[in-house]
Amino acid sequence: MTEQIQKAEEALRSTDDPGVIQEILDNNPELKGLGNYEYGWSDPDVAGASAKRGLDASVVEDISAKKGEPEWMLKLRKKGLKYFERKPLPTWGADLSEIDFDQIKYFVRSTEKQAQTWEDLPEDIRNTYEKLGIPEAERERLVAGVAAQYESEVVYHQIREDLEAQGVIFMDTDTALKEHPEFFEEYFGSVIPVGDNKFAALNTAVWSGGSFVYVPKGVHVEIPLQAYFRINTENMGQFERTLIIADEDSYVHYIEGCTAPIYNTDSLHSAVVEIVVKKNARVRYTTIQNWSTNVYNLVTKRAVVDAGGTMEWIDGNIGSKVTMKYPAVYLTGEHAKGETLSVAFAGEGQHQDTGSKMVHMAPNTSSSIVSKSVARSGGRASYRGLVQVNPEAKSSANSVVCDALLVDTISKTDTYPYIDIREDDVTLGHEATVSKVSEDQLFYLMSRGLAEDEAMAMIVRGFIEPIARELPMEYALELNRLIELQMEGSVG
Amino acid sequence: MSTLEIKDLHVSIETEQGTKEILKGVSLTISSGEKHAIMGPNGSGKSTLAATIAGHPRYEVTSGSITLDGEDVLEMEVDERARAGLFLAMQYPVEVPGVTMTNFLRTAKTAIDGEAPKIRTWTKDVKEAMAKLKIDADFANRNVNEGFSGGEKKRVEILQLELFKPKIAVLDETDSGLDIDALRVVSEGVNRAHAENNMGTLLITHYTRILNYIKPDYVHVFVDGKVAEQGGPELADELEANGYDRFLAAAA
Ligand SMILES: Nc1ncnc2c1ncn2[C@@H]1O[C@H](COP(=O)(O)OP(=O)(O)OP(=O)(O)O)[C@@H](O)[C@H]1O
Ligand SMILES: [Mg+2]
Numbered sequence: 001m002t003e004q005i006q007k008a009e010e011a012l013r014s015t016d017d018p019g020v021i022q023e024i025l026d027n028n029p030e031l032k033g034l035g036n037y038e039y040g041w042s043d044p045d046v047a048g049a050s051a052k053r054g055l056d057a058s059v060v061e062d063i064s065a066k067k068g069e070p071e072w073m074l075k076l077r078k079k080g081l082k083y084f085e086r087k088p089l090p091t092w093g094a095d096l097s098e099i100d101f102d103q104i105k106y107f108v109r110s111t112e113k114q115a116q117t118w119e120d121l122p123e124d125i126r127n128t129y130e131k132l133g134i135p136e137a138e139r140e141r142l143v144a145g146v147a148a149q150y151e152s153e154v155v156y157h158q159i160r161e162d163l164e165a166q167g168v169i170f171m172d173t174d175t176a177l178k179e180h181p182e183f184f185e186e187y188f189g190s191v192i193p194v195g196d197n198k199f200a201a202l203n204t205a206v207w208s209g210g211s212f213v214y215v216p217k218g219v220h221v222e223i224p225l226q227a228y229f230r231i232n233t234e235n236m237g238q239f240e241r242t243l244i245i246a247d248e249d250s251y252v253h254y255i256e257g258c259t260a261p262i263y264n265t266d267s268l269h270s271a272v273v274e275i276v277v278k279k280n281a282r283v284r285y286t287t288i289q290n291w292s293t294n295v296y297n298l299v300t301k302r303a304v305v306d307a308g309g310t311m312e313w314i315d316g317n318i319g320s321k322v323t324m325k326y327p328a329v330y331l332t333g334e335h336a337k338g339e340t341l342s343v344a345f346a347g348e349g350q351h352q353d354t355g356s357k358m359v360h361m362a363p364n365t366s367s368s369i370v371s372k373s374v375a376r377s378g379g380r381a382s383y384r385g386l387v388q389v390n391p392e393a394k395s396s397a398n399s400v401v402c403d404a405l406l407v408d409t410i411s412k413t414d415t416y417p418y419i420d421i422r423e424d425d426v427t428l429g430h431e432a433t434v435s436k437v438s439e440d441q442l443f444y445l446m447s448r449g450l451a452e453d454e455a456m457a458m459i460v461r462g463f464i465e466p467i468a469r470e471l472p473m474e475y476a477l478e479l480n481r482l483i484e485l486q487m488e489g490s491v492g
Numbered sequence: 493m494s495t496l497e498i499k500d501l502h503v504s505i506e507t508e509q510g511t512k513e514i515l516k517g518v519s520l521t522i523s524s525g526e527k528h529a530i531m532g533p534n535g536s537g538k539s540t541l542a543a544t545i546a547g548h549p550r551y552e553v554t555s556g557s558i559t560l561d562g563e564d565v566l567e568m569e570v571d572e573r574a575r576a577g578l579f580l581a582m583q584y585p586v587e588v589p590g591v592t593m594t595n596f597l598r599t600a601k602t603a604i605d606g607e608a609p610k611i612r613t614w615t616k617d618v619k620e621a622m623a624k625l626k627i628d629a630d631f632a633n634r635n636v637n638e639g640f641s642g643g644e645k646k647r648v649e650i651l652q653l654e655l656f657k658p659k660i661a662v663l664d665e666t667d668s669g670l671d672i673d674a675l676r677v678v679s680e681g682v683n684r685a686h687a688e689n690n691m692g693t694l695l696i697t698h699y700t701r702i703l704n705y706i707k708p709d710y711v712h713v714f715v716d717g718k719v720a721e722q723g724g725p726e727l728a729d730e731l732e733a734n735g736y737d738r739f740l741a742a743a744a
Contacts (some may be wrong), residue, residue, distance in 0.1 A: 439549060444586035446570035447546045447579075448596075448652065449603030455571075458599065462590025462635070 037319075038485065039132070040292055042261035043124035048151065048233025051105040057081065060205050063107050067174050067208070070181065073188075080194050080204030087198040093384065094322040094353040099296055104237040104268055106206045108151040114172065115156045125150050132259065134228050142474055143255070144223040145170045149240055150230050152208040163221060168252075169214040170225050173241050176212030183214065187243060191274035191302050191330075200300040203239045203272040210240030210271065215250040215281075224253040224286070224472060231260035231267055231295065242273040246281035246309075253284040255475065259319070262292045266321065269295055275303035275311065279333065282310040288475060290319040290482055293349055297323040307333030307362070313340040314470055317352050318482045326384060328357035331365035331393075338367040343467045343479075346379030346411070347486050355385035355402075355416075360393040360426075371402040372464050375411035376487070382413070387428070388420040399429035405463045406436045407456060407487075457487035494561050494577060494659040494692065495523045496545070501556035503537075503544050514540045516717035517556070522660055522692045529703055529728060530696045532714030533736050538696045539583055541714075542664040545694075546580040547573050560660070575604055577659030581649035581666050583696075588636035593648070594618075596636045597655060604656050621654045624684075626677050642669035650681040660692045661685070667702040679705030700732045715739045 052059065060081050064074040089096050115121045118135045129135060129148055138146050138158065145159035147170070154172030163170070169180065177184050194204045211227050231238050246252055260267060269291060277283050283303065291297055297320040303311040313327035329338030340356035358367035373381035383402045404413035415432050437459050445455035461468070461480050468476040503515035514537045522528050532538055544551045545558060547570040558565040560576055568576060588596065597618060602608045609617075622629065625647050637645050646666050653661055663682065667675055679702060685691045695706060703711075703725065711727040713720045713736070720739045721727065 438586075440586050441588060443546075443548050443570060444582070445588065445596075445600075447574055447582075448600035448656070449571050449574040450600065451571050451603070452569070454599075454603065458591055458596075459588065462588055465590030 037262060037292055039259035039290065040262035041131075042263075043128055043232050045233045047110045048105065048108050048236065051108045051233065053105055053235065054102045055081075055104070055106050055206065059106050063206055063208060066107075066109070069177065072185075073177065076189065076194060077205050077207075080201045083195040083201035084198055084205055087195075087201060089198065090324075093324045093382075094351045096296065096298070096322065099266065099268060103235050103265065105233060105235055106237045106239070107208060108233055108236060109153060110151045110232070111153075111155050114154060114175070116158060118156060121156055125155055128230060128232070129156070129228070132228065132230070134226075137226065137474070141223070142472070143226040144221055145225040147172060147211050147225075147227045148230070149209045149227065149238075151232060151236060152238065154209045154211075159225075166219050167216040168219060168221060169212065171212055173210040173212045173243065174208065176243075180212070180214070183212070183243070183245060187245060187274065187276055189274075191276065191304050192272055192300050197300060199270045199298045200272050203241060203270050203300070206237070207239045207241035207272065209238075210242040211244070211254070212242070213244040213252060213254060215246045215252045217247045218249045220251040221253070224255045227254070227256040229256065229258035229269075231269065231291075234263045235265055235267055236260075237268045237270070240271045242271065244273075244275045244283060244285070246275075246277050246283045248279045248281055250278075250281045251283075253286065255286040255288075255472075257288045257290065259290050260292045260295050263294050265294065267295045269297045269299070269320075271299045271301075273299070273301040275301075277303055277305040277309040277311050277336075279306045280308040281306075282312070284312040284314065285327070286314040286471065286475065287316060288479060288482070289315075289317045289323065292319060293321050293347075295320045297325065299323075299325045301325065301327040302330065303328070303338070304330045304332050305336040305338060308335045309333065310337040311339070313342070313356065314467070315340065315342045315354065315356075316467070316479055317342075317344045317354055318479075318486065320352075321349065322351045322353070324353045326355045326357050326386075328359065329367060330359045330361060331367065331396075332361045334362045334364050336362060336365045338365075340369045340371075341467045341470055342369070342371040343464045344371070344373040344381045345483065345486055346373065346375045346381040348377040348379060350379045351382070352380070353382045353384055355383045357386040358388070358398055360389040360396040360398070363392065363394040364396065365393060366397045368398065369400045369402075370467070371400075372405070372467055373402075373413060374405045374407065374460050374463065375413050376407035378410045380412040380414075383415040383417070383432075385416070386418045386420065389423050389426050391422045393423050394425045396423070397427040401431045403432070403463070404434045405460065406434065407460070453487050457484045460487060493524050495521060496565075496578070496660045496692065497521045497557075497559045498545070499557045501541075501544070501558065502554045503540055503551050504554050505540075505551055513554070514551075514717050515544065518717070518719060520694070520712065520719065522694055524659065524690045524692045525686065526710070527686070527693045527695065527706060527708045528710045528712060529708035530694060530712045530714050531698065531728065531731055533740070536714050537717040538714055539664050542580055542583075542662045542694075542696060545573075545662055546570060546578065571603065575606070579653055579656060579658035579661040581646075581653060581661065581663040583664040583668070585637050585645040585649055587638045589638055591636050592633055593636055594632045597652070600652070601655060617655060621651055624677075625651050625654075625681050626674075627651060643671060643674050646670055647674060647678060650678050654681055654685055657685070657689045658691060659689075660694070662694045662696070664696045665698065666695070667697050667699060675702060676705060682706050700728045703728050713739055716743045718743075
């Protein structure tokens with residue numbers, strides 16, 4: 001980053017005056033967007049600055065050695081690397097051609113030791129999480145456990161004592177691999193195989209951090225577990241790996257959030273999330289993705305659900321440059337249920353290619369996908385979904401509803417609903433709507449004193465309300481606030 | 493004391509057949525405390541006048557002026573007009589899915605006043621205003637105008653009128669679609685706003701019945717984009733008896 005930009009960035013952060021901000025932005029077009037993104041600061045970056053760029057076998061070996069992993073994991077990583085190198089970039093979704101894999105830093109260790117108290121963290125990192133409000137949520141007991149990942153590793157981690165006493169395990173994946181290898185030998189890569197897709201392969205090769213959750217039989221974790229992912233360095237590649245196992249009749253809600261500084265060059269976030277939902281268990285996984293608009297967010301998320309179990313994905317994509325993410329549910333047991341609520345917001349320069357995949361593999365399984373997307377200022381929001389019903393998955397039912405809202409005429413929305421039905425006895429429903437913010441709606445709200453961008457934000461909030469309603473209160477407020485930020489200055 | 497002054501107002505809209513002039517020189521002055529009724533045939537331009545005062549972007553003012561206490565209203569954005577004290581009760585209020593009445597009313601009140609109302613008194617004000625207008629308390633949690641019946645939408649417009657306390661209000665056929673009881677309740681709401689805030693009103697209507705409740709000081713006959721005649725309340729009775737023939741003949 002040039003000195004001038006750095007100076008301008010500092011100046012921008014030290015003022016609230018809209019006039020001054022505008023002037024700085026006019027003089028430094030590279031910083032456009034920073035005004036609307038509140039999480040765009042970066043900490044001093046010693047670890048990142050010295051990190052190696054580019055990927056080869058030595059990088060993979062180095063990561064594995066640093067973590068002191070078992071031999072089988074290193075083998076799996078190497079296999080992942082092979083698949084990654086062999087598989088072509090997908091061309092069916094968003095444009096990924098500009099990702100420069102040689103520039104990416106694949107592993108950055110920012111602190112030597114995981115902290116159990118926020119005070120134990122290096123000051124910069126602690127301040128960052130304070131600014132993000134994570135310790136506060138923990139103090140207020142809005143969450144039952146917290147994992148905070150900074151660059152490649154989980155730097156802070158805590159779980160409520162009572163849950164631990166009930167046998168709930170919630171820790172970073174690296175530690176879990178050491179302490180509970182049996183789960184890993186059985187489940188790691190069982191939901192998302194190493195060669196599933198190019199980015200799952202990449203993740204398998206260089207994964208680091210992420211969460212491991214185990215909820216024992218019959219245990220209900222009533223308050224959500226939270227993970228927070230932060231990228232700090234430029235050209236970072238963050239590859240967390242999460243494995244959640246909900247044993248029979250258990251329940252857990254896992255929430256993740258993420259942010260990153262704004263840079264001129266791109267970072268890559270490529271996570272893999274595997275979830276095992278056993279008989280009659282229920283898992284809810286909520287994401288509020290708010291990466292800065294220089295992050296490629298290419299994530300594979302999948303759950304397998306046994307008989308009577310339920311998997312719910314609540315997937316909010318507000319940030320990133322490009323997101324490709326289609327949380328999947330494999331309904332393997334009778335009466336298993338899958339549900340995805342997806343909300344995507346595509347602003348200037350953003351492409352949100354999101355949706356869901358439901359695979360019915362047993363009789364009487366049901367699934368639903370509700371997708372709501374908003375595009376503005378030339379952004380593009382695509383819904384991409386697959387509903388597959390295998391032979392023998394009798395009396396299964398699926399419904400897909402996707403609604404798109406266009407805030408202006410330069411933005412774009414498209415839908416790619418694929419279905420693959422190999423069984424006659426199924427019930428399917430599909431609805432899709434595209435609406436524009438109507439002149440009359442805007443006029444009505446503005447005639448009640450709301451400025452144009454406030455009116456827009458109100459209409460957009462109303463549009464996604466059916467999904468916001470599903471979030472815990474603080475997250476619904478957060479989502480609304482993010483949307484307001486996104487809508488600021490959206491009209492000109 | 494406020495005055496809304498409309499002078500020789502010409503307004504056009506863009507249609508597929510080209511530009512069409514709808515208002516052809518309207519002049520009207522409405523001051524605080526006054527009640528003006530406008531009556532006129534369908535399509536004569538009454539809603540156009542109302543929407544132009546509020547600043548709907550579809551209508552282009554080609555000449556003439558609108559001022560509020562000397563300030564150029566035509567220079568103001570729609571929201572600025574609302575904040576300046578103008579209010580339009582719409583003929584067809586718009587639905588806003590996913591936004592509750594409670595949220596909408598508070599947000600609008602905050603925007604109009606430039607500061608958030610005090611929570612406790614505000615909640616009480618809203619409740620009382622709803623009760624007086626015989627709007628069920630459930631409506632507070634319903635989405636703005638979504639699934640409201642025609643009459644319910646009109647009541648909610650008057651609810652806003654009472655809560656936002658504008659200086660000058662334009663009511664576009666607020667009486668259409670109201671049952672007999674609702675007509676009375678809504679009229680009382682308008683009269684309260686007059687009594688309490690010394691509001692000035694421009695009331696667009698097709699029927700003299702509402703004028704029995706909201707007694708106009710002036711009646712304007714609106715024909716073909718212009719005020720064809722002005723008078724007192726007796727002019728409304730004449731229209732009720734004889735219709736618009738006399739004015740249409742004169743305009744043709
Ligand atoms: N988009 C449009 N294209 C063509 N004509 C239009 C358009 N919008 C309005 N008009 C015309 O403008 C004229 C005035 O309409 P306006 O709604 O102001 O009438 P009004 O006096 O309020 O009638 P009503 O009593 O039926 O409510 C009408 O002839 C109407 O057809
Ligand atoms: Mg009309």
